[in-house]
Amino acid sequence: MAEKVRIAVDAMGGDFGPSVTIPGCALALERMPGSHFLLFGDVTAIRAELANHPRLAERAEIRHSSVNIRMDDKPSQALRYGRRVSSMWMAIEAVKKGEADAAISAGNTGALMAMSKICLRTMARVDRPALACLWPTLRGQSIVLDVGASIGANASHLVDLAIMGSAMARIILGLERPTVGLLNVGTEEIKGVEEVKAAAAILRESDLPGLEYAGFVEGDGIGMGAVDVVVTEGFTGNITLKTAEGTAKQIAAYLKAAMSGSLFAKIGYLFARGAFAELKSKMDTRAVNGGVFLGLEGIVIKSHGGTDPVGFARAVEIGYEMAKNDLMNRIRDTIALAHQFESGAADPASPSQETAQ
Numbered sequence: 394m395a396e397k398v399r400i401a402v403d404a405m406g407g408d409f410g411p412s413v414t415i416p417g418c419a420l421a422l423e424r425m426p427g428s429h430f431l432l433f434g435d436v437t438a439i440r441a442e443l444a445n446h447p448r449l450a451e452r453a454e455i456r457h458s459s460v461n462i463r464m465d466d467k468p469s470q471a472l473r474y475g476r477r478v479s480s481m482w483m484a485i486e487a488v489k490k491g492e493a494d495a496a497i498s499a500g501n502t503g504a505l506m507a508m509s510k511i512c513l514r515t516m517a518r519v520d521r522p523a524l525a526c527l528w529p530t531l532r533g534q535s536i537v538l539d540v541g542a543s544i545g546a547n548a549s550h551l552v553d554l555a556i557m558g559s560a561m562a563r564i565i566l567g568l569e570r571p572t573v574g575l576l577n578v579g580t581e582e583i584k585g586v587e588e589v590k591a592a593a594a595i596l597r598e599s600d601l602p603g604l605e606y607a608g609f610v611e612g613d614g615i616g617m618g619a620v621d622v623v624v625t626e627g628f629t630g631n632i633t634l635k636t637a638e639g640t641a642k643q644i645a646a647y648l649k650a651a652m653s654g655s656l657f658a659k660i661g662y663l664f665a666r667g668a669f670a671e672l673k674s675k676m677d678t679r680a681v682n683g684g685v686f687l688g689l690e691g692i693v694i695k696s697h698g699g700t701d702p703v704g705f706a707r708a709v710e711i712g713y714e715m716a717k718n719d720l721m722n723r724i725r726d727t728i729a730l731a732h733q734f735e736s737g738a739a740d741p742a743s744p745s746q747e748t749a750q
Contacts, residue, residue: 407499417705
């Protein structure tokens, strides 16, 4: 893909709208000079923010929409009044029309997924899209999916998730052959439900290009960085994500209370400020902001609704990297090989697969 990457932004999405999305795009432009922006939303509100960012204004086109999807809307409600006319839909549709290479929104997650599925459709051979997120670990970062796009998964879908997650890892984490693990109740091959064990057999025997299957991973292995990509179905993945977020907030509250509990604790904090600053940096959710809807005929990134400009810029950066590094074709090629193997039509050691590698 050419150096120029066109980013469609739902400027009205999230808890704060243009007051966050526009400064976030300005920050992203500093990091990625090849970015060009299509900004969808209320033209008056967008121009007021763009006045503070003249460089972004030179690289941005505004397209007016008077309809904004509310954060508490059900997907069906959002579709009824926002289809084709809302800033969210218009940003997604720009990708479908080829006017943009990726769409970014901090808006309602359910509405964004519903609109993306209807507008873009799923990729050939992909049953359902998935929501993938970056996860801070002791080794750096991993990718976890699905964290809530759909509930339940058969073996074939779990294999698709592994392929899509590894494609994302190669782009975002810069790994040539990321390790992939299936989230399970134990690491032994005899444990787990049948669909998970069946997916493990396919991944182990097919030797797909672009990923290295590493076996089962237990819940505590996610934060340890046991593998680069952790695969599970959406129900379990969403619970895992929310549990981790709640635990991080709990630990932060405990530390704050402990450091302010007595005079000696406050003095101790003064001596340990550097260590606490490093801890805060590692736990900064803005560095991993930006969930990716994988499996669609187009790139859609979901930013956290309550993030600030730094976090939103990270979501834009993920979209930029996905588009620039041709995420779609990376997924398509490997998905095709996986389905050939499942149907028995391809030998995993055949020359065609070696060429694909």
